[in-house]
Amino acid sequence: MTAIINVQNVSKSFGGVVANHDVSLTVKPGTITGLIGPNGSGKTTLFNSIVGYHPIDSGSIQFEDEEISRLPVQQIARRGMLRTFQQTRIYGEMNGVENMLISLPHRKMSIWDALKRNTSEDYERADHLLEFVGLYEKRKLKSGDLSFGQQKLLEFAMALMNEPTCLLLDEPTAGINPTLINGLIDRLKLANSEFGITLFVIEHNMRVIMNLAESIYCLAHGELLAQGTPDEIQNDQNVIDAYLGAH
């Protein structure tokens, strides 16, 4: 398997607005891949197409060599591909630990496993991952009361709890206190190296994505503008123009 996610010639428009036009990209297993682009360049649309929030107009999306462009969200999630949301989605009425326990990988459970109580290992794993993202102290608080940045970290921990093979992160550092960003980059890298999770990351913060990703795709006006290593992207005249608005 050369690619875990294989997007081929995907186009998607909303009414008359073309959000993605003929986009092709691949994400290799075990890597961290970045997706950048100015506002409105169609990054989140592409994410939504991959994880199944809306149908695509044409093209093909494969996950682990299986066509998924017609499957609904939950079936894609059950194949091991998860996403986090730009605006976080956590269970605000529950506390941190409960949020983690809900995120146990139900796709790996039979109905009989689901009808058991959570084991002490589950609790340990939840505590461990909360520690990993730095929320251990706050684990018993109603998570709706946490700050936006903390909720983002919690959502990341929940995704890890779910043991995905591939994780799509939509702007993981947006809204997070700048002093914490370096720590978050380390954790994302650790999640990739320790847990073997393939990461596909949308990011606005150039410093973050250049530190994080091994390979970067850049979208502009719904089309693929450039691809390459962080160094190549940084020196690509098209990318610089796009960000300066000259495109």
Added chain:
Amino acid sequence: MDQVLSNLSLLLEFPIVNLKIILDGIMIGALFALAAYGLALVWGVMNVKNLAQGDFVIAGGYVSWWLVQHGFPALLGVPAAFIVMWGIGWVAYKLVISRVIERDLFTSLLATFGLAIMLAQIMNLLFGSDTQSVDLGYKTLYFFDGIVNIPIAKLIGVLMAAALATGVIIFMKTSRMGQAIRATAQDARAARVMGIDTEKVYAFTFSLNSAICGAAGAIIVMVWVIQPFYGISYAIRAFVIVTAAGLGNLPGVIAAGLGIGVFEQYGAHIFGISYQQAIAVLLLLLVLIFRLIQQRRNRQVLK
């Protein structure tokens, strides 16, 4: 089963019977469309799904019936029902609806369900549980050797329904209140920022809806029968129509209203009149399933 088959073959043998069924369906469908339009209005503007819709219709019918019992001319019933139901709608809004607008949808659904039970039971106590109707005493026109008959009362009813609908549409398009209602439907917060008193708009919209339903009921009592507990099936028909047509789609509401009217008339003709309620409800399920399949193709659900 034999009965169903013989009814079907009758339709094929005498094609002209179809015309009668379709005409009847269009006439009653026009009234369904009125109630559905009111529902779509309330649903769109204040996001309240009103299960008491049908009981407003029946209550309007009783207003007209009561007037006729007390010696007033029957045609006066329609404007009278419009005015009385406007008042009842306003009271219902102030007491109940205004307190559930901001809450989740099930709250408004359940609150209006409670309201529906109350209204139906009050009408049952006041007017008894017999079916009632108002006889206008007009002639009936016969066509095709008497197979197709159109009572003039029904014609008048349809014309009044059309006039009422036209009036409401012109009002919504041209008046200041109509503009405020449409603005609130699009974005209540923005409307508030622009200085529209949304509370007033809500109260007006709900009263207007209630009045439209009342007028529809007053027409129904002239051409059909009413009974205190018939309300729920009118509410369900309104839901079917709005679900099928979508919000803010007036031509769709009218088309769906006429469609369900014709469909029900065929159903009643083929399966027998006792299946009429069941057919209305089964149609709801069919429309929901159809919309579900449609949405699934878009990787979406119906919510």
Added chain:
Amino acid sequence: MAKKKIILYALILAFTFIAPFAFPNFGTQLATLWLMIIVALTWDMTGGQMGYNSLGNIFFYGTGMYVAALISIGRVYDIGDYTSAAGGGIYEFTDVQYFSGVFLGVLGAGVFCSISAVIIGYVTFGLRGPYFAIGTLGVAIAAGELVSNWDWVGGGQGISLPGYPGDPDTGKVFFYFLFAAVGVSVFVFVKWLYETRFGAAINAIRDDEEKAEAMGIHTLRYKLITWSMAAFFVGMAGGISAFQLLHFEPLETAYQTIFLGIFMVVCVLLGGKGTLWGPVIGAILFHLFKEVTWNYFLGWQWVALGALIVVTVVYFQDGVMGWLVHKRPEWFGIQVEDKIAGETE
């Protein structure tokens, strides 16, 4: 704490056993109270815990009645003959036929209803929020209308069943204990269920179904299983009611959409949605209110009932338990953020 709880449960159980003998005049009311508890607890499984507010759970009650009656009759006589005689006296049941009929009928009603919940749910669970409520209401109304046109099962007349063989007072106690047995089973069952991973998963569906889907929870499967379990118990309760009432007809007794069908929702809202004890407390309060005040309304009972629904929904939607959680969060182990200890960011 645990000890106190055990004592509390033991007291309740003891009261359950003593009640029909201590209050022999209220045998039927007590049995009805258990019925209310059953339908409230099962309604809360989907409504309170899973966020799917069904207005059609009464479908399982009515269907349970019919299935139980048809099973118990069909084992002895031809159903078409029996229903067309409309309760005529030539149909006798021996004691063995009666009791085995009750047992198999009630069990069969439960099984039939849980299967039909899966089939109906497969379609209706694609609907969210108000569409689900209206869709399920539609199922219940349609079922009542269709059954009342189906002569083989008695049409609009309904079905008469044989009475309890022996002393009618013993019969009352017998049906009380049947309801109580189902009621206690439901309570024990949901108490266990809500503490499992499955329970957490259906809570997740309630709080944010899209997120639950995005986390790979088998949402449809879990919804179907939950409703099917609820339907099993409601179907059994319906089956017992059929034998208790001796006669039932489709629209007012079996598929009584606006009576029991809405009572169960009001009970849950009164007591507190999505809590273990809420439905039980709500059922007791509602039943007391209904039995005590009913005769004073002089024909306006049903209007008062509609008003009670409106008032509960509009003003007291969190119910008794919700009010307690709000007033005494520490009783429920909820920690509130200490603002002074504050941010560690």
